Each structure stands twice: as structure tokens, then as C-alpha cells.
Amino acid sequence: xxxxxxxxxxxxxxxxxxxxxxxxxAYDVPLRLQMPLVGFGLWKVTKETCADTVYNxxxxxxxxFDGASDYGNEKxxxxxxxxAIKDGLVKREDVWITSKLWNTNxxxxxxxxxxxxxxxxxxxxxxxxxxxxxxxxxxxxxxxxKFPQEWWGLDGKIHPNKIPLQETWTxxxxxxxxxxxxxxxxxxxxxxxxxxxHRYARIEPQVLQVELHPYLTQExxxxxxxxxxxxxxxxxxxxxxxxxxxxxxxxATSLLEHDVVASIASKNQKTPAQVLLRWALQQxxxxxxxxxxxxxxxxxxxxTTFELSExxxxxxxxxxxxxxxxxxxxxxxxxxxxx
Numbered sequence: 001x002x003x004x005x006x007x008x009x010x011x012x013x014x015x016x017x018x019x020x021x022x023x024x025x026a027y028d029v030p031l032r033l034q035m036p037l038v039g040f041g042l043w044k045v046t047k048e049t050c051a052d053t054v055y056n057x058x059x060x061x062x063x064x065f066d067g068a069s070d071y072g073n074e075k076x077x078x079x080x081x082x083x084a085i086k087d088g089l090v091k092r093e094d095v096w097i098t099s100k101l102w103n104t105n106x107x108x109x110x111x112x113x114x115x116x117x118x119x120x121x122x123x124x125x126x127x128x129x130x131x132x133x134x135x136x137x138x139x140x141x142x143x144x145x146k147f148p149q150e151w152w153g154l155d156g157k158i159h160p161n162k163i164p165l166q167e168t169w170t171x172x173x174x175x176x177x178x179x180x181x182x183x184x185x186x187x188x189x190x191x192x193x194x195x196x197x198h199r200y201a202r203i204e205p206q207v208l209q210v211e212l213h214p215y216l217t218q219e220x221x222x223x224x225x226x227x228x229x230x231x232x233x234x235x236x237x238x239x240x241x242x243x244x245x246x247x248x249x250x251x252a253t254s255l256l257e258h259d260v261v262a263s264i265a266s267k268n269q270k271t272p273a274q275v276l277l278r279w280a281l282q283q284x285x286x287x288x289x290x291x292x293x294x295x296x297x298x299x300x301x302x303x304t305t306f307e308l309s310e311x312x313x314x315x316x317x318x319x320x321x322x323x324x325x326x327x328x329x330x331x332x333x334x335x336x337x338x339x
Contacts, residue, residue, distance in 0.1 A: 035096055035129065035183075035207070037281060038301055039064025041235060041288035044242065047076050049292065054080030058089050060298050066209075066233070066288040068100035068133055069118050072148045078122035097122065098129040098209075100187060101172070104149040106137035106163040111171035115180050117143055129207055130181035132172065134188045136328060136335055137163035151331055158332040165193065166200055173203045183207065188326070190338065191224050198228065207286075209233040214255055214279065214316050215240075215323040222283060233286040236325060237276050242290075243325045252323055260319060264312050271296075277303035279316045 040062045045053055050073040054065060058081070065081070067074050081097070084090055099122070105114035115130055139159035141149040153159045175181040185207035186197065198204060208225055212218050212234035225232050236242055238256055240249035255261055256272045265272045273289065277300060280287050289300045308316075328335035 035231065035286060036064040037286045038062075038277070038304060039066050039096070039098075039233075039286065039288040040297075041290040042067040042071050042073060042077055043235075043290060044245075045071070045073055045077075045290060045292070047073050050076035051080035051083065053292070055084050055089075056294060057297060058084040058095070060294075061301055062297075063090070063094060064096040064098070064286075064288070066098045066235075067118075067122075068131075069102050069114065069121075070100065070133060070148045070150065074099065074118055074121035078124065082123055092124075096128040097124060098131065099127050100131045100133035101168070102149055103134050103136045103138040103151070104141050104161075106132075106161070106165075106168040107140060108167050108171045110140055111168060112175060112178075112180070114143075115175055119180065126179055127181045129183045129185060130172070130175060131185045131187045131207065131209055132165070132168060132189075134328065135165055135186070135193050135337055137161040137165075137168070151328075158335070160332075160334060165197065169197055169201060173201070176203055185209065185230075188337070191221060194224065194228065194230065204228075205230060207231045207233055209235060211236045211324060211326050212280065212285065213237050213239040213276065214261070214319040215252060215321050216325075217317050217320040219317075222285070226284070231286065232284075233288060234280045235288055237280055237287050237289055238273060239276075239323070240325060248325060248330070250323065250325060252321075252325075255319075258319065260315060264308070264316065268306060268308065268312075270306060271299055273300055274303045274306075275308065275312075275316070278306065278308050279313060282308060282313060 040057045042065060054077050065077060067077055081095065085092060099118045101111060101114055105111060139153055139161045151158055172184045176184055183206040184203060185205040187209040189208060208230050213236055222232060240252040241254050241256055243249040255276055261272045261275055265275045268275065273296065277287050277289060281303060291297045291300060324338060327338055
């Protein structure tokens with residue numbers, strides 16, 4: 001079964017306590033947050049397989065599904081969830097569903113529209129978590145014209161739009177007020193943006209989702225988020241693996257095949273994937289691995305059943321080369337949000 005969390009009230013916040021094997025992880029998070037630490041990522045899950053994949057993942061114990069309008073498979077994911085609920089595998093409240101606001105919908109008149117569009121695709125009344133996918137605003141494209149809208153306009157070019165993040169965040173807050181999202185957060189943001197949002201937020205971000213793996217360890221960002229009481233979801237836990245088929249792995253050796261990771265996996269009698277996921281969990285991070293292989297899907301969920309030594313943790317962190325694989329600057333020089 002999935003890792004579970006319990007919440008203990010401390011003033012206006014709660015203490016998130018994660019029980020995973022012998023490891024006890026805890027950090028302050030806002031009151032509304034009750035998120036599983038191991039979920040299933042829906043990026044690049046094909047429409048043809050998505051419904052079955054979600055259904056089977058639920059059957060094996062996954063209770064968090066990380067989606068986005070940009071993934072183009074929310075309808076199919078919702079069908080898999082609906083089937084699992086109908087068959088009595090779970091109730092809606094047992095499952096945590098995350099979606100994301102795409103860059104073309106940052107203007108105040110489009111935020112709620114985009115959220116409701118995704119909810120309709122999922123067949124849901126609310127998201128457990130709704131994130132701003134990137135701190136980047138692009139020219140609006142109606143979903144009736146193109147969906148997913150992607151990075152490129154109808155002319156095949158990228159068209160940045162001058163919508164300040166404060167405008168977008170103010171409407172994100174109303175999604176919570178209206179019950180469309182239980183929690184709201186950010187994705188692909190660094191400390192300067194977090195600091196800015198906290199200056200004006202009426203409802204502070206509860207989750208930050210970022211690329212984070214042994215090639216990109218981001219220790220200062222982790223430290224800052226814990227100071228803010230902001231939970232982190234790490235994506236691309238296996239590093240270049242997800243980017244090979246896109247031709248965007250930047251020549252890096254797969255972490256799943258790295259000698260260091262393989263050696264630690266062998267010593268602990270675990271798979272390299274389990275070691276990489278456990279490395280993140282022991283830092284208090286949530287993870288959202290994806291696998292089209294059912295056996296690996298089950299194995300990934302078992303990353304909660306063991307503990308890495310302090311030496312192993314340091315050795316894996318020592319692989320850091322600040323390699324960022326998902327960087328908008330590779331698409332358009334003016335989108336250098338990580339410069």
C-alpha cells in the first residue's frame with residue numbers, strides 16, 4: 001500500500017509525519033495538505049494505455065496521480081479512476097489528484113476556465129492539488145482551437161505574454177475559495193519566485209513541484225522550502241531516463257545504469273529505481289515515478305520499505321552536476337527562468 005501521512009496541529013500549521021519503514025520524516029506544511037509521498041506521474045503515458053494504467057496502479061496501491069492539461073491524457077486518466085471507484089477499489093476521497101495550469105491560461109479570465117476544463121476531462125468536482133505549471137505566461141489559445149495548447153502558437157512559434165504571476169496567483173486562490181482545488185501550488189520555480197509570491201499571497205503555496213534527482217540535487221531550494229513550510233514533489237527522479245526518447249537527455253549517463261547507483265542497489269538488494277526514489281524520500285520529498293512496466297510499477301511503490309545509510313545518501317548526492325533537463329530556455333532563449 002502507499003505511504004501514508006498523519007497531520008498534527010501546531011498553531012496555524014500542522015506537522016507532516018511520514019512513517020516509512022524505520023525512517024520518520026517530518027516538516028511543517030500548511031493545514032490543508034494531506035498528500036501521499038509516493039505517487040504515479042502521468043507525463044508521457046499514452047492515451048491508449050492511460051485508463052488501464054491508472055486503474056492497475058490504483059489496484060496495486062497508488063493513491064496519488066500527478067497529471068496536467070499539457071499531458072493530453074486527463075480524460076483517459078479520469079476514465080481509469082472512475083472505473084476503479086465503480087469497482088469499489090477506492091472512493092474519491094481516497095485518491096489525491098494533481099493537475100496543472102498551462103502557460104497559455106495565466107490571465108485572470110482564463111485560470112478558472114482552465115481548471116474547470118481539466119476537471120471536466122477528469123470527471124471530477126475538485127482537484128486535491130492544482131499547480132501553476134511554469135512561471136511563464138504565453139499567448140492565450142482557446143482549447144476549442146488547440147488542445148493541449150503546448151508551447152507553440154498556431155504559427156509554430158512561442159509567444160510570451162505579459163501577465164504577472166501575482167494576477168495568476170490571485171485567481172488561483174479563488175479556486176480554493178470555490179472548492180475547485182483543495183490545495184494550490186507552484187511548479188518549476190526557484191527561490192526568488194517563492195519569495196515574491198509569499199509577499200502577496202493570501203493563500204500561500206502548499207506544494208512546489210520541481211525537477212530533482214542526483215544530477216540536480218538542489219539542496220538550497222530544499223532548505224528554503226522547509227523554512228517556508230512548503231512541501232516539495234520531485235519529478236524526473238531517474239534523471240535522463242524520461243528524456244532519452246525526446247532526444248533531450250543531453251548525453252548524460254542514465255542514473256538507472258550508473259555504477260554508483262547500481263553498487264548501492266546491489267548492496268541493499270534493491271533495484272536502482274528504488275534506491276533513487278528512496279534517496280528523495282529520505283530528504284522529506286514526495287516522488288511521482290512513472291513506468292509502463294507493471295512489475296516496475298509495483299517495485300517503485302516499495303521504495304518505502306527500506307532505508308539508505310547516511311553514507312549511501314551522501315554518495316548519491318555526490319553525483320550532482322547541476323544538470324537540468326527540463327529547461328524552457330532550450331525552446332526559447334527569452335524563457336531563461338533558471339538563469
